[in-house]
Amino acid sequence: MALWLTLAILAGAIYLFVTEKVRMDVVALLVMTALLASGVVTVPEALSGFSSQATVMVGAMFVLSAALQRNGALVAIGELLSKIRWRWLFLLLMLVLVSCVSAFINNTATVAVFLPLVIAASTANRWAPSRFLIPLSYMSQAAGACTLIGTSTNLLVDAMARESAGIGFTLFEFAPLGIVFVGICMLYLMTVGRWLLPDRGIPGSDDTEHVGRYVAELLVPADSDAIDLRREQVVPATIDDVLVLEILRNGDPVHGEAAVVREGDRLLLRGEWRQIAAVRKARRLRFDHVSRDLDGDITAGRVQVEAMVSPGSHLIGHTLAGMRFGHMYRTRVHGIHRRLLDIRQPLDHVELSVGDVLLLDAPEKAIEDLRADKGMIVLGTHKEAKVDVFRALMSVLVMIATIGAVALGWLPIVVAALIGCGALLVFRLIDPDEAYRAIDWRVILLLAGIIPLGIALQKTGGAALAAEFMIDSLGGYGPLAALAAVYLMTAIATEFMSNNASAVLVVPIALAAAESLGVDPKPLLVAVAFAASTSFATPISYQTNTMVFTAGGYRFSDFVRIGLPLNVVFCTAAILLIPRFFPF
Known part of the structure; x- marks a missing residue:
């Protein structure tokens, strides 16, 4: 009975994840509640996700990454990019820098930092940003798989493996294989990808005034x-x-x-x-002035600013009228750019979603306030952000010390990350309120709520049943066929649902399959982690893809044309290389 209840809850979760009728964090909490109410898991098991190493680590990394963003530690990278005058060298240097940063900083945060820098630098050189933004997203995903902390998926797979099988991964255990994948991705984007990338025009040129x-x-x-x-x-x-x-x-x-x-x-x-x-x-039309007090000082200069709604933004799900956006930011919204432009209601009644780009009419003095707001990413202004050199340097040192303590084996990864967050607060490199805002609580709730589903699948035998079916079909071909099946299963699921959700669904199956085959489960777990962390074929499969989709003015088909071949290359490389780095 418990098995059928678990499978029914699983089917409902998959349906909601794919259709997105309910937010993913809400789905995760509904799953946890259903498993607890039905008696499939105990109270400690249901709440184990909140104390999971993955959940704590993801929250800590959000804070550490936010300090680097807040203090402008990466602005020098933008200055370096803007000095490059050869397009191939610009692309190569951007890919190298992104790969170095994404290995240690959440890839969504990395793209949020690099996005305006790349747009500004490419536009200054009269190059279309669309030639660089898909590579920015793809490389951030590939590099994130290189370390245990590069992406929340790696932390989740590690946490589930430790709780279920007593095995885990070290900070740099993914690195040898991950570096090979980064090299493959870089080679693809520098050769084949360069010819497939579209030219969607230059913001501010005669061809197009603004993004998309x-x-x-x-x-x-x-x-x-x-x-x-x-x-x-x-x-x-x-x-x-x-x-x-x-x-x-x-x-x-x-x-x-x-x-x-x-x-x-x-x-x-x-x-x-x-x-x-x-x-x-x-036709002598005009923009409606919501309120005269938005004009402020009529002698002050006004600029048009493009600002993207960032992942985890407090603006998501709210309307401009409902939050009194114009009065809050002293700006007027002149237009909205989003993936689907079938808007049939007043703009101030449209619910905002991640990736929306707002075209704002704002006074010059409002630009810094817009930049400081973590809910938006300013895209369309060339005014440079101020950098506090001392605070930026201290933020970098805290991050290096945190990683170094783990790499040298001095401290467990969770302890080091929490100490790093404490140091940021003690040295006032980030305010407590900013630290709270930096954490994407929807990701935290998604992780905490979905982990009990993996426990239930193992506890009721659902994972063993799926593994048995897979082994009956492919067992004659050995563990390599099982690895290929696990990778493909995860990769396909990730294109249609959250990468963390697909990892949670497949990890128990991978562990059960390894037990049935009598092999080390690590190769299969690595397959899950890499497949879930690299999703290239659609603009909605990964947050970084959604961010660059709107900013670059891409079409859905651009991701299919460029990303699908790269998915095939990664799948082939994974099947051939994972057993070499992680023998069965």
């Missing part, structure tokens, strides 16, 4: 030439690639015979920003 395509909301004043026109007549025939999505009257779409533009209506336009600006000028 936007939806803008414009007000129809009394003197507008759009009055009495139908929706399809609003865009002049001389202007291409702009579509009027809706005519909004009192906040509601107008259809049928009434769908004629009137004074006071608002128009939702979709297209390239330069073309939207041309329509605004031609």
Whole structure:
């Protein structure tokens, strides 16, 4: 009975993970609650995820990474990149720097730091950022697999293996194999990838004013030439690639015979920003001033800023009106760019999601406040961030000391990470409130809530059942076939659900398969970790892919064309190389 309950809960979790009808952290907590309420796991087992080494380590690494970001420790990298004048050398140097950083800092945080630097440096050299942002995401994923702390997936696999089988990994045990994968990724992106990467234009050039395509909301004043026109007549025939999505009257779409533009209506336009600006000028439309107090000092200079909603942002799930965004930041939102541009409601009623890019009209003095907000990543300004050299150096030293203490065997990894976080607070390199905000609590809850599912799969025999089926099908071909099956199973699942969720589902199966075959489970666990940490084929499979997808103006097909071959290369390399570094 317990087995069938566990399988039913597992099926429900997979459905919710794939469809994303409920947030992943909520799904994890629902799974934990269902397993506890049904009696499949005990209270200590259900709550074991909160005390897991993986959960504590991920939280600590968020704080350590945030201190480097906050104090500008990586700004010098942007300055170095901006001095490169050869595109191939720029790409190579960026890949090397990203691989060095991502091995020790959460890859989402790494991409958040590098994203504006790469955009600014490439634009300064008149190169399209789309030629570099997919390589930025892919390399951060590959390099993250090199160390135990490079990605939360490695920590999760290690924690589950220690709890279930009493085996684990050291800080640099993944490194020899990981460095080979980094080399493969770098070679691919420098050769084949270079020819496959699209050119989506240069922000600020004649071809495109801003990153990607936007939806803008414009007000129809009394003197507008759009009055009495139908929706399809609003865009002049001389202007291409702009579509009027809706005519909004009192906040509601107008259809049928009434769908004629009137004074006071608002128009939702979709297209390239330069073309939207041309329509605004031609039809004498204007942006609606939410409140006069947003103008502030009318003599102060104003700039347009592109800001991306970052992973874990406090803006996610909220509307601009609901949080009084304009009054909070003293800015006006002129447009929204997102993966799906089918917006049919006023912009201030749109729920924000990770990867959304807001085009803001803001006073110059607001830029630093926007940069300091961890919920947004400023993309579209060339004003350099201020760097406190002493604090930046101290943040780097704390990170080096933390890693060194673990590498030399002086302290367990969790102890060293917690001491490192304590040092940041003692030396005031990060404020307590900033430390709390730096932690992506959704990732913490996802880890803590989903770990009991792995315990339940082992406890009820569900993992053994899946392993038995796999061995019956492939057992005649030896452990290498089982390794290939585990890698493929994890890689495919990761394209459609969270990398941590797919790892939790496959780790128990890998452990059961190793036990049935009578081999060391480490090769199969490494296969799970590497497959779950490297997801290239879709822009929604990994947070770093989502971040660069919107910033680079990519299409979904770009990731399939560039990422799918790399997935195949990684899978082949894993099957051939994992047994050499981790013998059965």
